[in-house]
Amino acid sequence: MSKFEKVVVxxxxxxLLEYMCVVLNLHxxxxxxxxxxxxxxxxxxxxxxxAIIDIFLPNGNGLEIAQExxxxxxxxxxxxxxxxxxxxxxxxxxxxxAVLPKPFTGQQLMKVVQQLEA
Numbered sequence: 001m002s003k004f005e006k007v008v009v010x011x012x013x014x015x016l017l018e019y020m021c022v023v024l025n026l027h028x029x030x031x032x033x034x035x036x037x038x039x040x041x042x043x044x045x046x047x048x049x050x051a052i053i054d055i056f057l058p059n060g061n062g063l064e065i066a067q068e069x070x071x072x073x074x075x076x077x078x079x080x081x082x083x084x085x086x087x088x089x090x091x092x093x094x095x096x097x098a099v100l101p102k103p104f105t106g107q108q109l110m111k112v113v114q115q116l117e118a
Contacts, residue, residue: 003117004077006048009033010065011081012057016102020052023106024113037065048076050116052100052109055082055092066095077116 007029011017017033024031032046037060051069055062066078080092083102092099098112 004029004049004113006030006032006046007050007052007113008038008046008048009052010036010038010057010062011052011054012036013054019106020109023109027110027113029113036060043068043072047073050077050079050113052079052081052113055080055084055087063091063095070095079112079116 007024009017009020009024009031011020011033012035014035017035021031021033032048034042037057038046051066053062053065062080062082066080069076069078078096079098079100080088080096081100081102081104082088082092085101088099088101097116100109100112
């Protein structure tokens, strides 16, 4: 059994969202994916131990979502993703437990997730 029983993935690229969900499912994670910024009701319903969040979303900012998660649950783990390496490392590292630059492979995704479980 995985340490993270539920993982929330927030990614507006539907292909990448599906890919991450499949990879995590293959490793026995219960995954809920959102192609948009979830509202408070959705967040409450889908409580998770890990959130993987794209920084740039059409209806929200992943950095703001990370701040909201930290305010609700300081113990929840957060991975931020982006193709913008500068923003990811300059701002993401201060808000997240890990950062994952795009593009990435399923193996790279799992390596970061498993490091957070250790």
